[in-house]
Amino acid sequence: MSKVKVITDSSADIPEQLQKELEISVIPLKVHMDGKSYGVELQAEDFYQRLKQASQLPTTSQSSPHELCEEYREAARMGAKQIFSIHISSMMSGTYQSALIAKDMVKEEGIEVTVFDSKSVSYGLGMLVVAVARAAQEGKSIEECQKIAEKVRDHTELFFLVDTLEYLQKGGRIGKASALFGSLLNIKPILSISREGEVFPIDKVRGKNKAIGRLFELMQQKVPSGSPVSVGIMHADNLIEGEKLLKKVEELYDVREKVITTVGPVVGTHAGPKTVAIVLIPLKD
Amino acid sequence: MTQQQINATLFLNMMQAGAQNLNRRVEEVNALNVFPVPDGDTGTNMNLTLSSGVAEMEKHATANTVGELAGALSKGLLMGARGNSGVILSQLFRGFAKAIDHKEEINAIQLADAFQRGVETAYKAVIKPVEGTILTVAREAAEAGMRRSWYAESPAAILEIILNEARRSLARTPELLPVLKQAGVVDAGGQGLIYVYEGMFQALTGEIKIDEKPTNKQEEMDSLASKAHHANAQSKIDPAQIEYGYCTEFMIQLHTDRRPTEKFEETAFRQAMTQFGDSLLVVADDELVKVHIHAEYPGDAMNYAMKYGDLTRIKIENMREQYANVTEGHDYTLSAGTEKEVPAEIEHKRYALIAVAAGTGIAEVFRSMGVDVVIEGGQTMNPSTEDIVKAMEQISADHVFILPNNKNIILTAEQVDELVEPTVTVIPTKTIPQGLAALLSFNSEQEPEENKKQMIAGYQAVRSGECTYAVRDSNIGGIDIEAGDFLGIQDGKIEVVGKEMLDTVRELLRKMNADEADVVTVFYGKDVTKAQVEEFQSKLEAEFPEAEWEWHDGGQPLYYFLFSVE
Structure with missing residues (x-):
């Protein structure tokens, strides 16, 4: 067989x-940075390190x-x-x-x-x-x-928080979140991906802590706390925050399976460093 | 000699005298404001409101009936209303005017009745009437007038009773409103009202003569339509792309006896006028309708309007020609004013947002958050209903949300809905931080009702702090305040009084639980120096290290710092 x-x-x-x-x-997918193209050989740690010094924002291609x-x-x-x-x-x-x-x-x-x-x-x-x-x-x-x-x-629920909207905006992947760009106040949008596959803002708050609080509120509206779930945590060079999120998810849900992973250079180019995300799928008992 | 009847001339004189008497006492009324913060403007607001009403009457100085003048008064008040006391004053006299709008002359009983009707109108307009304010003074005075009207021998006798009762009622206001008693003052709005009544009484009894004033300043209603419209942002457009080429303005005098006319119904009229062009503005009262429209065939629009009455004050400008003049560098001047005529296409949207704010930095922040029009105003100057109606000219939307951002502007903003086409929702924000928080909860994808709910919930979750100084000695809630002291105000209440600004601010932030906050946003005013900002920034951030701090140059007058704590 x-x-x-x-x-x-x-x-x-x-x-x-x-x-x-x-x-x-x-x-x-290819990442183009400082005149060179990279495939899978570019490691995430290396990428975020170089991103800090890069003269221009990298781009990607299919x-x-x-x-x-x-x-x-x-x-x-x-x-x-x-x-x-x-x-x-x-x-x-x-x-x-x-x-x-x-x-x-x-x-x-x-x-x-x-x-x-x-x-x-x-x-x-x-x-x-x-x-x-x-x-x-x-x-x-x-x-x-x-x-x-x-x-x-x-049935997948995905929520993410970016440190700044700048990367999403420059990369043209901002979708319906575009209305948030240009605000003089530091606004933290809570972003998701629609069923059509487009980035969209679910809500917006001031301050990182409130953003995380709101993210979990929204998540519980979608998936009631206590449910058995499989969870994936993504972080862009932000393991500390990623682990905090995982801990919180484990407090709220019956976690049957968990994966913590690094946002690679391709997605990192568009979401920017320090982005964190949670993907959750409720498991039927 | 005591008049048995008040005729048109006397009525005009009375209102002029009332306005003039109030005008002389503006500063005195301002000083009665309970809080010794530098924004005491009750007198100013009432004065501007009443002046607008009387100015409208003066345009009809040759009127033969009291009713005609009453209509003018009503319209002028509606347009000029600003500030809480101003709006209430406008409602008092609009109700008054309504009661006599078909009278040629009025006698003692009718006068008493008119005051009573005014009170009823004002109470209806205010959602939560507070006793111990101008409302109480007006009500108790009117009730005294009603009780005695059946045997009073003249209008003067009635007005004397009303005036005397108003004075007694004013003296009682500190008993009804503890905050007045603490501050050792009577209600400012009530005092203003008495000055109006006094002036009216003096004119009625012939005690004073009216200062001669030029009566021909018939530009106000006119300018409402034209000036606001033409103050639009100067967008560059190709004259060839102007769809409706003639800026057309005229007024319809509704009740002509010369020929039969159709009954005027504002909503239907406005709807019908849209077939002739765009940029439509209709302002109507019982007598007169002001129309502004950009039409390609102005004659058609005017012929249609003729069905309802005679036309007056007609002005038609060829906008294509004007635009060419502007682009060629000619300084094109409107016949009515001095502003340049640049027609602009306004994009129609589902939602538009209007905010009231003082300070260029704060206005910028509001605009960056999606506000379409920021009206300059706030503590120092409350915009009038007319100012907000004018601002609406710059936008085209189905629903408009207004963020007044000041407790004295909420009522004024609520008047706007009855004057304009879009649905207007006022989110009753009392501070700049509340306005910004409400804005953050706005979502253009949502239904209006849901947005209203979200925005209200949004602003209620934020704590607002202000730092300013005391303009006079006083005592609030047992705290002695000296002129020049720094005041820390939380959500409208004076919480901290100090001799040092930094200490005052620090204590205020402690009271606002800044140590447990996620975000503290600071707007520093135009009266603080760069060095001060830097000092405050390093010291305050060190004292409250848990919060995320954001500092913005707000540029606001009078208030050294505004704090949003959430």
Whole structure:
């Protein structure tokens, strides 16, 4: 019996250990910084260090259809009969589009690829990929994998706090949060990703502590406290804050599974350093 | 000789005398303000309100009936109302005017009745009437007048009873309002009202003659439409893109006997006028309708308006030509005023936000948070209803939220709704920090009702502090205050009095629980130096290190510091 091969991109921020364990292949999105382009080889710590000295803000670019084709072919060579390719929200990147093109290109070669728009990013995407990869390891069919992906996508709650809106704004990924930019008062928006896959502000408050307090209030409106959950914490060079968030989540919920991960260079370019995020999926008992 | 009837001329004289008497006593009334903060402006506000009413009457100086003058008074008051006491005064005399608006002359009983009707109108206008204020004085005086009206022999006798009872009532105000008693004063608004009544009485009994004043200053209603409109931001637009080329202004005199006319209904009229153009402004009262519109065919608009009455004060300007003049560097001057005519397209939005604020820095912060128009005003100068109506000319929206940011501007702002087309919601913010907090809770994606709820909840969660100085000696809540002392005010209440500004501020912040706050935002005023700001910044941040501090150059007058603690 041949297993479904799961492929994603580097915006998923899945910890390396987990990637290896679940045999997930990761296609790089590119980060361009000070005249050079980087793929997966650029480590997060290194990136945030350089960001402090960078003369210009870095930019990113989508994976090309060619790179995706190569990855699909490689997977087929390794014996995969079915490939499930899950990517960053199509509202944020053209990678999903590239994957659709690549899928058509390899189809003539007899390689079957299912491309899936996660409508999320970072570990919001990562958590979905991990769930599908587990199912694949258990030998679930491509149809079952697709169902799981849809279910996770529709039940994931993601909230994030940026230190400044500057990065979202400069990178053009601000979506409906744009109205907040330009305020002379220091406003902390609580951001989320809509079901359509776009960044939007749920609320805005003054001050970091109030922002965190409000984030948890909003989260409990979506997922009642005490519920069994799987949680992912993301932080951009801000482990201390990330651990505080995790502790708070563990106080509030029955945490069955937890992952704490670093926001990689791709997402870090757009969210900025010190960003923290929580992704939560309620588990039915 | 005692008059049995008050005719038009006498009525005008009475109101002029009332206004003049108040005008002479403005400073005295201002000084009665309970708080010794440098913003005592009850007298100023009442004076400006009543002057606006009387000025409108003077435009109709040749009127033959009391009723015609009453209508003018009512309209002038509505437009000029500012400050709490001013708004209440305007309502008192609007109710008064309404009671006599079809009379040629009025006798003693009708006079007493008019005062009574005024009181009823004013009580209705105020959501939570407070006893021991101008309202009580007006009510008790009017009631005394009513009790005696059936056997009073002349209007003068009635007015004398009213005046005397008003004085007694004023003397009782400290018994009703503890804050007055503590400060050792009577109510300022009530005192202002008595000065008005005194003037009226003197004119009625012939004790004084009215100062001759030029009666032809018929620009006010006119300027309401034109000036505000033309004070718009100067956006560069191509004359070829002007859709409606003629700035058209005229007034309709509603009750012409010359020919039959249709009954005027304001909402329907406004709706109908939109077919002729944009930038429409309609200001109406019972007699007169002021219309301002940018139309491509001004004749059509005027023909339509003719259905309701005769037209007067017609002014039509070709805006394409004017625009060309402006761009060629000619100083184009309007016939009515001195401001330049630059037509601007106003984008229509679902929501618009208006805030009242003093200080350029604070105004900037409001604008950066999405406020469309910031009206200059606040403690030192309360804007009038008309000022806010004018500000509305710069925007086009279905719903307008107004943030008064001062307790004396809330009532004025609430008058606006009946004068303009969009739905107006006043969020009753009393301070700048409250206004900003309300703004933060505004969400353009939400329904108006939900926004109102959120904004109210938002501003209630913030604590406001102010630091200013005392203008006179007084005693508030058992604390002795000397002129020149620094005052720390929390949410409108004087909490700290000190000789040193830094100590006063420090103590105020302690009372506001700044040590437990997440964010403290400071706006420093125009009367503090850079060195002072730096000193305060390092010392206060060290004393309250848990909070996130933000410092802004507010540029506000009189108030050295404003604090928002949340």
